[in-house]
Amino acid sequence: MQNAAPSSGSKIKKFAGAAPSAAKLSRGTRRPARSAAARCSTAKKKPVITANPLESFESYDFYCSHFTDLDLWRPNVIETCTRHFQIQGNVRTGIPGTYPTFIVDDQYVVKFFGLLFEGHQAFETEREANRLLERYPSIPVPKVLASGTLLDSPPYWPYLIFTYLPGFSIAEVEERLSVEEKLFTASELGKSIRILHSIPLPVSGHFQASISSFRDLLFKLASNCCLNHRSWNSLPDKLVEEIDGYLLPVEKLIDPVSNPHLIHADLTLDHLLGRFETNSWVPLGIIDWGDAMIGNILYELVALHLDLFKGDKHLLEVFLEAYKLPSFYQEAFAQKAMTMTLLHRFDVLAAPWLSYVSEARSLDDLADQLWGI
Secondary structure, eight states: OOGSSSSOOOOHHHHSSGGGHHHGGGGOOOOOOSOOHHHHHSSSSSOOSSHHHHHTSSSSHHHHHHTTTTHHHHHHHHHHHHHOOOOOOEOOOOOOOSSOOEEEETTTEEOOSSSSGGHHHHHHHHHHHHHHTTOOOOOOOOOOOEEEEEOOTTOOOOEEEEEEEEEHHHHGGGOOOHHHHHHHHHHHHHHHHHHHTTTTSSSSTOSSSHHHHHHHHHHHHHTTTHHHHHHHHHSSSHHHTTTTOOOOOGGGGTTTOOOEEEOOOOTTTTTTTEEETEEEEEEEEEOOTTEEEOOOHHHHHIIIIISSSTTOOOHHHHHHHHTTTHHHHTTTTHHHHHHHHHSSSOOOOOGGGGGGGGOOSSHHHHHHHHOOO
């Protein structure tokens, strides 16, 4: 049940292509793939641990080789936990993702954030998202029990300590789930995400109630859209050539009468936990809020549908029915969702279960295959 930890996330996945050794530090190179550890194993040479190993994590190769190194991290995990709790000291790794994450005594999860992969920003984002959400018990998230910094000087290594959720990620048990259990999960998730998108936001702070940052992000992504897709090479050239004429204007993607939403922005197979109760799958919690931001349902749907649902439009329909999609998004839904897919920060079209992407005759054809419901 190792992935019951608030996972170390998927940013090594996000930055990675087929293998972490090919990963780039640009957030625009994500290829959704299942095992960060498997890609890390492609590293041809393991760096030698230096006298100050925590500082050596500024090297990508060192990071990839040692971010799950239990011998290296155990003393730091124990030191961190004993600042806040009495522990027995049984430490094990969570399933590798991006940030060093460890399970202690099957009670606590300790997650460290370094300089690579925008770690300090992800620390602040995840901390503030969980603080906001702890007031809403109907949104199932691990509770942040403590936070701080491991070191007193750069790179500091800020950390979060969460409650431990004893369950499995969808990625671990997907093949064991029946069609009915998947449909039930999609429906329950639709209800939970609707609640998430409805919570009132503060007038200031990390998640302030303003859509301007999201609008600015979309304009920036639109200006770089063709360049990104040429770099990722997941779309056929003929479809990349259609992008400029296909994309809807940003104002057509944002409902002018809806309040800004807090969105998770990375609802993948790795980030939904559950467990089996009397042989039936029950969703348990949503983890890894390091990418959370102000946005809308269209952006939220991209990772959810193309990764968590693997493009299964029946699951998407059930989710949207439970979510009660506003009429603004229902109009020209496929083109709006396809536009957001193209604008997305990460290469979301590279998943192996989306093999028909390379066979699409046009972006309209691809939109219908992905989003036509």
